[in-house]
Amino acid sequence: MPTIAGFEDLFDRGREVGYVLMQDIEDLYEEENEVLDTGKLAIVRQFLESSNIDLLDSESEILRPDDEVEATERADADGGSIQADPVWQYLKDIHDIPLLTAAQEVDLAQRIESGDETARQQFTLSNLRLVVSIAKRYVGRGLSLIDLIQEGNIGLMRAVQKFDWRRGYKFSTYATWWIRQAITRAIADKGRTIRLPVHVSEALTKLNGVQQRLTQELGREPTDEEVADELGLDVVRIRETRLASRLPSSIDQPMGDDEDASVGDFVMDRTEPGPEGVTHERMLRQEAERTLETVLNEREKMVLEMRYGLGDREVFALEKIGEKLNLTRERVRQIEAQALRKLRDPEISRKLREYLTA
Known part of the structure; x- marks a missing residue:
């Protein structure tokens, strides 16, 4: 340096x-x-x-002709006309807006303080190219270029509102911070399906910047240890931050060229039992039902099924069971107690316990 x-x-x-x-x-x-x-x-x-x-x-080079060429090529590749590309149209619209000299910046800022809306508009329009130059560096972070530009323009308008010409510095230097803040916060809020906290998003931006700089200086990809040393963080923190940058994938995303097959078709659901588990559960259920039918009479069996949700039944209160069986609440309670006493037999309890714990 x-x-x-x-x-x-x-x-x-x-x-x-x-x-x-x-x-x-x-x-x-x-x-x-x-x-x-x-x-x-x-x-x-x-x-x-x-x-x-x-x-x-000069700042007139911020928006280079290459930008228009890239937008044109992108429109052609998408099979659309140049005019159909909103980025190309936007670049074309702002290309001929003249930039401001330092004296003009001061003059417009003074007029803005007096409430001159025309001056505010001119000041903003003359700096739209600055927004484009900054927004281009955030492409690939979850928002399209046109969305990044729109968010950056919000930051630009905020900078125009707060610019203090008395401090003597250039507006572009001051506005850059507001534009970057607007863009990075928009990426954090809107650029991902799962929103990252702002401090994590800012840490990612800083990490990526250091990684790019070290790559240029070293002529190779830096190791995690080198990045951590540059940022003053431990390696574990660097790796955790990188993991946070991974974008989520949809489980319904098609696999290759086969539109009928999705990622979900090849992902095992560990919360659901496999074929062997389903068969085992069915056999235990059948055994439990046979046990209940052997030990209990029909009314006792119905009361327990409705009281405890056996056999995929809904669980009911004593009053509801009484209404369904045309019995009083107390009579239902007595039938329940009688059935439970029968099931306390050690051999019967063992068979039912296997089903309940399966």
């Missing part, structure tokens, strides 16, 4: 948005009274490239 003071902060911002402006590099060297010669610039370029950060001459 270049050793000039302030570069680390500039580098951190560049990692967040994916680019660093040439003007910011020049201003940094000028503030430190150092000459940005060809050799130093080459070192800066090489370091940024190794970290997958673009060095742009």
Whole structure:
């Protein structure tokens, strides 16, 4: 990393948005009274490239023509027209909106403070390309690019509302935080079938960023130990965080090209008995029913079945059983007690216990 003071902060911002402006590099060297010669610039370029950060001459390059080409190719691949692709149409709509100079930002911010809605709209529209550049870095996290852009635009509007021009910093630097926050929270809330807590989602974002940077620096995938050391966490925590990032799969998802077969057809349900268990349970039930029929009379058998839900019957209170059998509650209780006394015979109890504990 270049050793000039302030570069680390500039580098951190560049990692967040994916680019660093040439003007910011020049201003940094000028503030430190150092000459940005060809050799130093080459070192800066090489370091940024190794970290997958673009060095742009101006913010007008944030939305590159390549974005339109990619959207066009995607529309063609999907069999639709260019105009049918909402991302392509959006990029086309915002491409010609002029960016603001520092003086224009201050002027518009002052007018916004006075309640000028036209100024607020112009300020917002002029920074839509910044949202696109940030949103593109979150593709593949559960939301489509157009949804990421929409969420980022909400963060942009919040930044426009809260921007304090008196502090002297560029709006893009300030807005980046609000845009990222809006996008990451939307991913946490809407990007997954099972919602992750915000702190877990933020930990994943940080982990992925460190992993990408170490991959660039080392020229290979970093080990869990190296990532843990960089983040100051233990390896177990790193692995648990990675597990949380796994997306759930539907058990009804088709298997291969066979639309009639799903994942569920090949997953064993351990809560249900297998064929042998079902057969064993049926035999025990039949044995228990034969035992009851042998020991009890018909009325006693019916009372116990309704009282305890035997034979898949519904469980009833004494009053309900009495209504069904046209007996008083007390008489039903007496029949129940009489039947239970008969079943307390050791041999009969053993047979019934096998059924009840199966």
